[in-house]
Amino acid sequence: MKEYSNTKFENKGWRPFHKLYACCFFILTISCTTTKKSLLKQNNLASETSSYLLQHAENPVNWQPWDEILYRDENDNNKLVIVSIGYSSCHWCHVMEKETFEDKSIADLMNEKFLSIKVDREENPDVDKVYMTALQLLTGSGGWPLNAICLPNGKPIYAGTYHTKKQWMQILENIQKRYESDPDQLSELAEKIAEGIQSVNIIVPPEETKPFNNSFLDDPVKDWKQNLDFNYGGEIQEKKFINPVKLDFLRVFKTTTKDSLLEKYLNLTLDKISSGGIYDALEGGFFRYSVDPYWNLPHFEKMLYDNAQNIGTFSDAYKENPKPIYKDIVYETISFLKKRMAANNGGFFAAIDADNTSGEGGYYTFNKNEIEIIAENNLQLFLDYYGIDFEKPIMEDLFILKKIYPESQFTANKKITEKRWKKLKEFWEYNIKQITIDRDFPLVDNKIITSWNALAILGLNKASQAFGEEKWLLQAEKTFSFLVDNLFKSDILYHTYQNNMPKVVGFLEDYVFLSAAALELYKSTGEKYYLDWSVKICDIIIDKFQVKENPFFTYKMKDPLISKVFDLNDLTIPSSNAVMAHTLFDIGQLLDREDYLNRVQSMLETIQPDVENGISYYSHWASLYVKYAFTRHEIIVIGPKAREFSREIQKEYFTNILFQQSSVASELPFLKDRYSENETLIYVCKNNVCFAPEDSVEAALSKLKSFETQDKTPNSRNISIYDINLN
Numbered sequence: 001m002k003e004y005s006n007t008k009f010e011n012k013g014w015r016p017f018h019k020l021y022a023c024c025f026f027i028l029t030i031s032c033t034t035t036k037k038s039l040l041k042q043n044n045l046a047s048e049t050s051s052y053l054l055q056h057a058e059n060p061v062n063w064q065p066w067d068e069i070l071y072r073d074e075n076d077n078n079k080l081v082i083v084s085i086g087y088s089s090c091h092w093c094h095v096m097e098k099e100t101f102e103d104k105s106i107a108d109l110m111n112e113k114f115l116s117i118k119v120d121r122e123e124n125p126d127v128d129k130v131y132m133t134a135l136q137l138l139t140g141s142g143g144w145p146l147n148a149i150c151l152p153n154g155k156p157i158y159a160g161t162y163h164t165k166k167q168w169m170q171i172l173e174n175i176q177k178r179y180e181s182d183p184d185q186l187s188e189l190a191e192k193i194a195e196g197i198q199s200v201n202i203i204v205p206p207e208e209t210k211p212f213n214n215s216f217l218d219d220p221v222k223d224w225k226q227n228l229d230f231n232y233g234g235e236i237q238e239k240k241f242i243n244p245v246k247l248d249f250l251r252v253f254k255t256t257t258k259d260s261l262l263e264k265y266l267n268l269t270l271d272k273i274s275s276g277g278i279y280d281a282l283e284g285g286f287f288r289y290s291v292d293p294y295w296n297l298p299h300f301e302k303m304l305y306d307n308a309q310n311i312g313t314f315s316d317a318y319k320e321n322p323k324p325i326y327k328d329i330v331y332e333t334i335s336f337l338k339k340r341m342a343a344n345n346g347g348f349f350a351a352i353d354a355d356n357t358s359g360e361g362g363y364y365t366f367n368k369n370e371i372e373i374i375a376e377n378n379l380q381l382f383l384d385y386y387g388i389d390f391e392k393p394i395m396e397d398l399f400i401l402k403k404i405y406p407e408s409q410f411t412a413n414k415k416i417t418e419k420r421w422k423k424l425k426e427f428w429e430y431n432i433k434q435i436t437i438d439r440d441f442p443l444v445d446n447k448i449i450t451s452w453n454a455l456a457i458l459g460l461n462k463a464s465q466a467f468g469e470e471k472w473l474l475q476a477e478k479t480f481s482f483l484v485d486n487l488f489k490s491d492i493l494y495h496t497y498q499n500n501m502p503k504v505v506g507f508l509e510d511y512v513f514l515s516a517a518a519l520e521l522y523k524s525t526g527e528k529y530y531l532d533w534s535v536k537i538c539d540i541i542i543d544k545f546q547v548k549e550n551p552f553f554t555y556k557m558k559d560p561l562i563s564k565v566f567d568l569n570d571l572t573i574p575s576s577n578a579v580m581a582h583t584l585f586d587i588g589q590l591l592d593r594e595d596y597l598n599r600v601q602s603m604l605e606t607i608q609p610d611v612e613n614g615i616s617y618y619s620h621w622a623s624l625y626v627k628y629a630f631t632r633h634e635i636i637v638i639g640p641k642a643r644e645f646s647r648e649i650q651k652e653y654f655t656n657i658l659f660q661q662s663s664v665a666s667e668l669p670f671l672k673d674r675y676s677e678n679e680t681l682i683y684v685c686k687n688n689v690c691f692a693p694e695d696s697v698e699a700a701l702s703k704l705k706s707f708e709t710q711d712k713t714p715n716s717r718n719i720s721i722y723d724i725n726l727n
Contacts, residue, residue: 040064040074041111045118049498051088051445052120056097060107063118066127068559075115078152080179082110085119085128085146088445089301089351091360092162093145100165109169113176114149121146122350122447123496126507126556129565130197135159137196149175155190155562198563203550205606212604212628220615220622221253225261227616232294233269235616240290242273244309245574249619251316255655256630270317274325274403277394281386281403282364282432283340284332286310288354296402297394300354300361300442304341304452305573307333308348311459315466319653324406330463334472337456340441343448346475346482347497348456350449353442363439365398374431378424385410448497450487450506453479454513455573461520465650473524480521483514484533491540508555508567509576511541516583524650526642526661528668535587538596541580551602552577568607574620577603581624589634589658589688592669604628630656632687633704636670637661639680648697649682657704 045057048065056063063084075081084101086093100106110116121128121144132142134156148159149171158175179186210216227235234240247266254262273279276295278287285307287298311333318326341349356362366374368390375382383389387402394400405413411421457476464473487494487502493510494502515537522530545553547564555565555576567576581603588596604624611618611625635657637646642663650659660668665675674681674693681693682700686707694700 040115049501049503050120050123050447051443052086052090052093052122053118055088055094056101056118059097059101060104060111061101061116062107062111063116066117066119066124068561075152079113079115080157080176081150081152081154082114082116083119083127083131083148083150083156084117085121085131085148086144087120087122087351088443089303089353090144091299091301091354092143094353094355096145096147096162096168100163100168103165106165106169106172109172114172122445122449123504125495125509126565127561129555129567130561130563131156131159133197133200133565134193135161137200138193151186151190153190155194157186157190157193194562201563201566203552203566203568203606205550205602206609209605209608210612212625214629216612216629217253217615217622217625220612221262224616228265229293230265230268233265233272234293234295236293238293240278240293240295241572242278242286242289242306242310242313243572244306244313245570246616246619247313248316249623251320252623252626252655255320255653256626266317267321270314270326274329275387275405277400277402279329279403280336280364281401282436284329284336285340286333298361298400300364302341302352304337304348304350304449305455307337307341308452308455308459309573312462315459315462316653319466319651324408325403327467328403328406330467334460334463338475340444343446345448345486346478347448347453348479349444350447350452351445353445356440356442358439361395361398361400363436363442365394365400366435367397367399370435371399374428374435376427376431381414381424382428384414446498450483450493450495450497450510451513451573451576453483454510454517457517458513458520461517461524465524465647468647468651476517477521477525480514480517480530493537493540505557507557507576508541508545508553508580509573511537511545512553512576512580512583515541516579519583519586523659523661524646526637526646526663528662528666531587531590534583535591538580538583538587542599551599551606553580568610569617570620571617575618577607578618578620578624582620582627585624585627586658590660590668590670600624627656631707632656632658633707634658634660634670634683634685634688634690635700635704636674636683636685636690637680638666638671638674638683639663639676641680645680645682645697649701652701 041062043057043059043061043063045053045063045065048054048057053063053065119127128146131146131148134148135142135146138159143161145162146159147161147163147168148156150156158171160171163171229236232240234242247269250262251266253259254266272295276290278290278295278298279285280287280302285302288301288303288306289299291297291299311330314326314330314333317323318330337348340352343349354360371382371388372379385404387404388399390399404410407421407425411418416424457479460472460476460479463469464476487497487506489502493506493514495504495506495510497503515534518530518534518537522528522534541553544557547554550566552566552568553576554560555567568578569575570578581600584596585600587593588600604621607618607621611621615622633656635649637649638661640663642661646659646661660670662668662671662675666672674683679695681695682697683690683693684700684703684707685691691703694703
């Protein structure tokens with residue numbers, strides 16, 4: 001068993017090695033506060049700030065925290081190195097800890113023969129990315145806990161995920177024997193694995209590129225449709241992730257091309273998610289993934305990056321299709337974030353564990369007797385509203401609450417008055433609270449991660465636009481202020497904030513997502529302060545993360561492990577390079593920065609074969625191709641009432657719009673010489689050519705929609721569902 005990883009690996013001609021040595025590399029080392037070798041003979045995690053590392057501080061294993069330098073220097077006995085990677089809310093990490101790492105016989109062997117290092121993947125994602133690449137190279141899949149055994153130089157000779165005590169003991173004994181009897185063979189293997197990791201990160205621009213025309217994405221999307229689940233939503237697979245970055249692209253593409261089949265698919269997917277167990281009807285918010293293909297049985301951990309992105313996805317869906325259930329979900333999810341994951345300083349915590357003392361999902365599930373107590377005399381009504389069937393428990397004798405219907409629809413169908421429903425719902429919620437109040441809430445990992453908080457800013461900003469909630473925009477601004485005030489020091493952005501201190505120098509995703517968040521705040525507020533921040537961060541990225549061999553940016557600023565890593569795949573979060581390309585493209589147009597636009601052109605030309613051959617893993621890149629390939633419009637709002645007009649315009653869903661506003665005079669290219677103290681004007685432009693301005697939102701939107709209608713052809717791209725091979 002393992003914690004499922006929603007990742008993809010493309011084998012670039014490098015063959016997996018023998019199962020015995022299955023994967024995982026690692027260059028390791030780690031940190032204590034002193035270099036005294038005697039300290040390596042004890043568990044040194046108690047002084048760490050990571051919740052995950054602290055969970056292992058009482059293990060009999062002599063765990064050491066991560067440090068790139070110390071153990072290269074202090075491992076005088078040339079012990080093999082164990083690198084065990086996980087995170088605080090990982091269920092199978094907890095299982096392996098209890099079964100294996102708390103066992104004295106296992107600990108005795110690890111302490112005698114190995115140097116053992118614990119890594120929090122959320123604290124050191126650079127380490128995790130390298131190991132995960134190796135694991136996928138050798139096994140074709142990935143997951144956590146990720147356990148690697150490495151040579152003293154840090155290069156891996158074995159890697160796997162969850163192991164039972166018996167399996168782990170056998171693996172350690174076999175590899176140690178091989179290390180003693182034939183170290184040269186293991187050295188040869190380690191070199192091949194390292195070469196494989198390096199080869200995956202060699203990026204060669206194509207000799208020829210195809211034009212960025214409006215049909216380039218047709219065939220890739222057509223191929224992707226073969227893997228879309230038109231019965232239950234999401235993609236056809238045993239476990240279902242929501243993958244907002246993919247859904248966002250499909251919405252852009254179907255709206256731009258008038259693809260009615262994708263429209264049905266998106267509505268189906270969001271409806272299934274809304275009414276499934278993956279959404280927490282108890283407290284709001286989304287669980288990480290569903291362990292079944294029907295969205296019913298969740299894996300109960302909650303991650304900030306999931307919920308932040310889902311807020312944005314459902315907000316965009318509501319703009320286009322204002323279903324009450326979408327609105328309920330956005331409001332409830334933001335309420336959940338503020339209740340359970342918000343720090344007092346403006347930041348948001350990283351994650352909530354799946355387990356409490358009762359086990360996985362113990363906080364969120366109820367047995368039949370508890371449900372009968374909660375519902376009292378209205379049992380059937382309760383069962384209907386929360387989608388409970390006593391004949392179908394989700395596991396053993398337990399049930400989960402689901403949000404089957406929006407409240408307005410349910411009360412209308414049941415002919416319940418608003419007054420009665422309010423009283424009934426309050427009664428149920430009181431009874432639920434009486435039960436859950438005696439349960440311990442799962443562990444909240446209180447790391448504040450810069451990149452994930454930037455995603456929260458983006459989600460809150462989208463929600464504020466869709467629903468006109470100024471308080472959410474203010475929260476987004478507060479979070480941005482917290483990040484730049486506390487994690488940006490002397491032009492260095494830090495990755496996490498723990499124990500009131502910044503920790504770990506930031507990675508590309510931290511810089512890129514924060515720059516993107518600043519740009520979107522600029523579009524919502526018109527405050528040039530945010531645009532300046534976005535440009536400043538972009539220029540730091542170009543200075544610190546660019547490489548000579550390709551147009552992309554490396555994940556780590558300097559001193560990479562084994563190989564430079566290029567974050568290009570759009571997976572559970574969009575690739576940092578794709579987000580950077582979007583940001584450079586928008587700023588390039590706003591500020592007429594030809595250097596930014598040339599960089600974007602090179603990035604798109606280089607990534608083009610990957611988008612064409614595997615678009616579902618490059619969907620945020622594909623969204624940028626839409627910006628290039630289809631007619632783009634600009635909306636410029638300038639004048640004293642710019643904020644007021646902009647709020648109304650931004651309630652609409654647009655696919656290829658560059659938006660800019662200002663309530664004061666400005667010298668920026670689109671705004672120069674357009675300000676008037678006496679009126680607020682809205683310019684609708686097409687490919688930088690602006691037409692006569694309008695003085696009302698209604699007139700401007702009417703003009704924009706007429707332009708979009710002219711630009712879009714009939715639905716020649718539509719494919720009948722009968723043309724798709726669903727087998």
